[in-house]
Amino acid sequence: MKMIRIENVSKSFTLHNQGGAVIPVMANATFSVAPGECVALTGNSGAGKSTLMRMIYGNYLAASGSIIVGDTDVATAQPREIIALRRHTLGYVSQFLRVVPRVATVDVVAEPMLAVGVPRDAARARAEELLARLNIPETLWGLSPTTFSGGEQQRVNIARGFAHRYPAMLLDEPTASLDATNRETVLSLIEEAKARGAAIVGIFHDAPARDRVADREVDVSAFTPRRAA
Numbered sequence: 381m382k383m384i385r386i387e388n389v390s391k392s393f394t395l396h397n398q399g400g401a402v403i404p405v406m407a408n409a410t411f412s413v414a415p416g417e418c419v420a421l422t423g424n425s426g427a428g429k430s431t432l433m434r435m436i437y438g439n440y441l442a443a444s445g446s447i448i449v450g451d452t453d454v455a456t457a458q459p460r461e462i463i464a465l466r467r468h469t470l471g472y473v474s475q476f477l478r479v480v481p482r483v484a485t486v487d488v489v490a491e492p493m494l495a496v497g498v499p500r501d502a503a504r505a506r507a508e509e510l511l512a513r514l515n516i517p518e519t520l521w522g523l524s525p526t527t528f529s530g531g532e533q534q535r536v537n538i539a540r541g542f543a544h545r546y547p548a549m550l551l552d553e554p555t556a557s558l559d560a561t562n563r564e565t566v567l568s569l570i571e572e573a574k575a576r577g578a579a580i581v582g583i584f585h586d587a588p589a590r591d592r593v594a595d596r597e598v599d600v601s602a603f604t605p606r607r608a609a
């Protein structure tokens with residue numbers, strides 16, 4: 381059983397402000413990820429790692445091919461199916477928090493759990509446990525993260541990303557710019573997610589982190605189309 385299956389995915393960008401030039405960036409991308417497995421996307425800058433992650437999350441539309449996550453084909457799904465997929469099945473941890481003004485940090489972290497029906501007390505307890513593990517001082521839990529430092533916001537974002545136990549996760553440089561202690565915590569969170577059966581696709585410029593958590597590497601430059609001269 382595969383949790384994530386990418387088959388023959390192609391993508392090109394149309395530059396409407398440059399005469400409608402069409403730039404093919406990916407052709408026939410194919411790989412899959414089993415529950416409990418972590419696949420690291422590698423390849424040079426510009427190879428298409430971020431583009432592939434955005435297509436899996438449904439932010440970019442694939443030109444062709446299929447992107448199966450659980451029982452949804454993201455390549456052809458309706459917007460409401462994508463919303464349901466993101467709520468229940470597919471988590472995404474980027475490097476940056478999209479701060480919602482005036483919402484307390486503990487509620488920012490608890491929100492994905494409340495959205496899937498976790499009782500408020502249990503959601504708060506797990507939110508607090510994650511904030512503590514990521515060394516966010518308790519004095520900050522009741523405040524909005526709007527004014528937090530860059531590193532604090534990043535750690536709140538990671539706590540939020542790991543709060544609901546998603547069966548599939550996308551990680552975009554989850555350890556970038558963390559200190560050694562917090563980096564270690566994030567690597568443990570990834571290992572715990574794998575141990576409970578999460579299928580993970582990640583971009584890790586931190587090579588030792590990648591070697592530790594990734595079971596396999598997929599070199600995205602193998603999917604770079606031959607460009608017409």
Ligand SMILES: Nc1ncnc2c1ncn2[C@@H]1O[C@H](COP(=O)(O)OP(=O)(O)OP(=O)(O)O)[C@@H](O)[C@H]1O
Nearest residue numbers: 393394403405423424425426427428429430431432
């Ligand atoms: N929105 C867009 N419009 C036009 N071209 C784009 C767009 N997004 C990405 N590209 C192009 O697609 C190619 C792949 O970019 P992408 O960001 O996926 O690479 P990457 O492997 O993630 O690189 P990096 O390691 O530098 O982050 C690049 O040539 C880039 O210019």
